[in-house]
Amino acid sequence: MNSLTELVQLARRMQASDIHMESGGNVYFRCDGKIKNQGGPISYDKLRQWTKDLLGPRYDTLKAERSFDLSEQIGGARCRVHIFYSARGLSYSIRLLAQSQPTLAGLNLHPNFEKILQLQHGLVLISGPTRSGKSTTLAALIHELNVRKSLNIVTLEQPIEYFHANQNSLIRQREVGRDTPSFGQGLKDALREDPDVILVGELRDREAIQLTLNAAETGHLVFATLHASSVSEAIQRILSAFPAEIREHTADQLAQVLQVVVCQTLTLIPKFNEQAPICELFFTSTAARSKIRLCDITSLGDTYYGGTDLGCLHREKYRQWLEAKPKLIKPVRYGPSAPAPSPADAVIPERYETPAAAPKKSGSPASGDTVYTIDDPDDDDLWTAIRDLEK
Secondary structure (H helix, E strand, O other): OOOHHHHHHHHHHOOOOEEEEEOOOOEEEEEOOEEEEEEOOOOHHHHHHHHHHHHHHHHHHHHHHOEEEEEEEEOOEEEEEEEEEEOOEEEEEEEEOOOOOOOOOOOOOOHHHHHHHOOOOEEEEEEEOOOOOHHHHHHHHHHHHHHHOOOEEEEEEOOOOOOOOOOOOEEEEEEEOOOEOOHHHHHHHHOOOOOOEEEEOOOOOHHHHHHHHHHHHOOOEEEEEEEOOOHHHHHHHHHHOOOHHHHHHHHHHHHHHEEEEEEEEEEEEOOOOEEEEEEEEEEOOHHHHHHHHOOOOOOHHHHHHHOHHHOOEOHHHHHHHHHOOOOOOOOOOOOOOOOOOOHHHOOOOOOOOOOOOOOEEEEOOOOOOEEEEOOOOOOOHHHHHHHHHHO
8 A cells, every 4th residue: 555545445445434554564444343454564664654644743743642633534535533652653543434424314223313303401422332333323413403403503523523514503613622622621612602502522521521511501402422331331420520529419410411311332233234323212201310319320220111201212122123124224335436425515624723823023114003913824725615615
């Protein structure tokens, strides 16, 4: 392989979802959920040069922090790229994102997901392990709100995986590390931006969790993702982020704002030979809120049996529903003959700006006053792309 572009194009032809490589090692692709060794070794020098070409001035950040996340258009595919150092040197994990905007129907999600779209405030948690499709499910929910309602939606993501063109709603997407320094700062900003809906790409620390709970408590509809393998674990992870002396207050706040917890895994369904999300759907009830307030999380699953009318579904019940379907909608993948994305599905080019230039002094001979100016970049491709998209 002579370039990342060629590598991604090969992955498209293989219908792969991920690419993995590290210095001196072979290239591995994930196809239908399984890792395949398909490419020859890539030297450290070549991988370093690819990295410098891809990152430009951001290469210094990678060297300092030892990892870097970005989303980029490579080889005709939108990719989520994670670059990091391992024992052998530079390493890559590249996720090829879907060609089209995900929808609830297109992801084969249960009709009970429609109930989430009717919510006007509170917290919706989308949880699951890595590679379970959390970001895609979240993107589908935001897309449905964008099409059906007139809302002001602010998203905080790292990186931005799916770009949403404004339809009936106004959507402003901010990338952590580029448009805001952290999820915490982005959440503080969001509360001043008149949002109806806030999306938090990941609850990573106590500050982000607390600000997310506060935003949900003040009347906003907040979506967030969390790494957890069950509904109970997702709730427990939020509570355990806080010290014991304030956990009771946090539990009370969580019980008040929590509306839905979705826990999903991406599983091969043998009947259709296709992967699909198997979900646990938990809609809170009076009984569930009482258990959360008391931090009685271990018996939370018992409330499923009284919550079926609310939309609750156990994982096994969900699987039975999925396997009873006459067919699954096949995911849109990149392939050698895949059409180019339409303007509505286009994504903006990434632009990582250098720090703003210091004000320059320029004296005016006529008045003697000092005038301060700041140089603007000539290649303002971000806003050009947005204007073209909104036409």
